[in-house]
Amino acid sequence: MNKNILNNILIVIISIxxxxxxxxxxxxxxxxFVEDNINNIDLNEIHKSIMNADVSDNDLKILAEIYEVLxxxxxxxxxxxQEELFNASLLAILRTLDDIHTNYIDPETFNYAQSExxxxxxxxxANISEKDGYVIIVTPxxxxxxxxxxxxxxxxxxxxxxxxxxGWSTTKAALTIRGPEGTxxxxxxxxxxxxxxxxxxxxxxxxxxxxxxxxxxSRSESIFDRNGNEVNDIAYIKIGQFxxxxxxxxxxxxxxxxxxxxxxxxxxxxxxxxxxLDETLEIADMFLDEGIITIQVDRDLKEDVTKASNGTxxxxxxxxxxxxxxxxxxxxxxxxxxxxxxxxxxxxVSFGKxxxxxxxxxxxxxxxxxxxxxxxxxxxxxIEKVGVIPDIESKLTMDDVTKxxxxxxxxxxxxxxxxxx
Numbered sequence: 001m002n003k004n005i006l007n008n009i010l011i012v013i014i015s016i017x018x019x020x021x022x023x024x025x026x027x028x029x030x031x032x033f034v035e036d037n038i039n040n041i042d043l044n045e046i047h048k049s050i051m052n053a054d055v056s057d058n059d060l061k062i063l064a065e066i067y068e069v070l071x072x073x074x075x076x077x078x079x080x081x082q083e084e085l086f087n088a089s090l091l092a093i094l095r096t097l098d099d100i101h102t103n104y105i106d107p108e109t110f111n112y113a114q115s116e117x118x119x120x121x122x123x124x125x126a127n128i129s130e131k132d133g134y135v136i137i138v139t140p141x142x143x144x145x146x147x148x149x150x151x152x153x154x155x156x157x158x159x160x161x162x163x164x165x166x167g168w169s170t171t172k173a174a175l176t177i178r179g180p181e182g183t184x185x186x187x188x189x190x191x192x193x194x195x196x197x198x199x200x201x202x203x204x205x206x207x208x209x210x211x212x213x214x215x216x217x218s219r220s221e222s223i224f225d226r227n228g229n230e231v232n233d234i235a236y237i238k239i240g241q242f243x244x245x246x247x248x249x250x251x252x253x254x255x256x257x258x259x260x261x262x263x264x265x266x267x268x269x270x271x272x273x274x275x276x277l278d279e280t281l282e283i284a285d286m287f288l289d290e291g292i293i294t295i296q297v298d299r300d301l302k303e304d305v306t307k308a309s310n311g312t313x314x315x316x317x318x319x320x321x322x323x324x325x326x327x328x329x330x331x332x333x334x335x336x337x338x339x340x341x342x343x344x345x346x347x348x349v350s351f352g353k354x355x356x357x358x359x360x361x362x363x364x365x366x367x368x369x370x371x372x373x374x375x376x377x378x379x380x381x382x383i384e385k386v387g388v389i390p391d392i393e394s395k396l397t398m399d400d401v402t403k404x405x406x407x408x409x410x411x412x413x414x415x416x417x418x419x420x421x
């Protein structure tokens with residue numbers, strides 16, 4: 001198997017894994033802070049307070065007893081980690097709800113997720129992934145501190161500020177390398193040619209765009225028709241996630257990527273796990289002049305109907321591309337435009353996450369993601385565990401992946417051309 005084919009397959013696999021992990025975070029309405037602080041109480045103190053609980057709190061005492069028995073008698077004591085056991089206990093409680101979207105998020109992961117949704121962070125500016133026990137630089141951002149300092153695509157991170165990075169997760173690497181703007185971090189890397197180098201990088205404020213124009217398979221901004229001809233009269237816009245900056249990015253994309261000769265727009269939300277609710281609603285409203293965007297139904301079965309406001313930023317025909325990893329916000333966006341006959345949805349049935357999550361930040365720096373509402377399409381179609389059904393089915397094959405040809409985009413191009421004719 002040649003290197004380009006392998007790279008295309010790996011890109012698709014990595015994209016799918018990232019999408020699956022992010023879907024559990026899903027559709028976020030607001031962040032709330034728990035007011036009762038227990039910041040300075042460590043796990044040992046919590047353990048003691050549970051052991052001293054009243055008889056009416058017997059279940060909590062049993063949990064503490066289990067911790068104690070494991071700590072004293074388990075055959076492999078190195079595996080007994082109070083924090084990990086505590087986190088596992090919390091997750092086990094939440095799993096009884098049979099709701100994968102209600103989750104406890106530990107402080108490290110929550111900190112990372114917040115920066116992703118804000119669309120900015122302070123660091124060196126590079127995409128990373130894991131391979132063979134090391135974190136690898138996938139792509140340094142254009143004009144980033146990383147690329148200016150000499151960090152290259154494919155570099156293996158060996159140490160960060162003298163600490164070995166072997167076995168690190170991408171989350172640990174990202175949180176360790178990130179830091180206040182203007183401070184430095186020393187990263188020892190192994191380049192693709194086998195040489196090693198210690199590189200000092202000065203951190204800066206990094207923008208992480210949620211909108212791009214590059215197709216994942218071809219890694220090019222160009223799109224083509226079925227005959228292999230480059231298409232210049234259709235705008236291709238990929239939305240990776242709905243963040244705070246996405247509405248402005250969409251406005252700029254429409255302004256810069258469309259002309260008087262443009263016949264249509266392709267929005268690609270394949271692999272998009274969702275994001276922020278208000279921003280998703282704002283984007284859907286940009287393309288609707290009237291009608292219902294979505295209907296939220298809370299625990300008391302009360303409905304909150306969001307309607308479109310007057311005015312749109314374009315009247316061009318729209319195709320929305322989705323796949324089984326398009327979830328939450330991307331499903332609301334697709335169903336809103338589909339339900340108002342404003343867009344044609346093409347691809348596969350989406351993930352089926354019709355849930356609004358409220359985030360309650362906890363005193364330990366972690367958070368509880370709580371499902372607080374379900375949402376329906378404008379035509380009152382259920383999204384949860386059902387997904388958005390495409391108007392036109394189109395699916396990549398393994399042959400497409402190995403050749404680096406996105407036939408789903410080609411299908412969208414051909415449909416738009418025939419629609420206009």
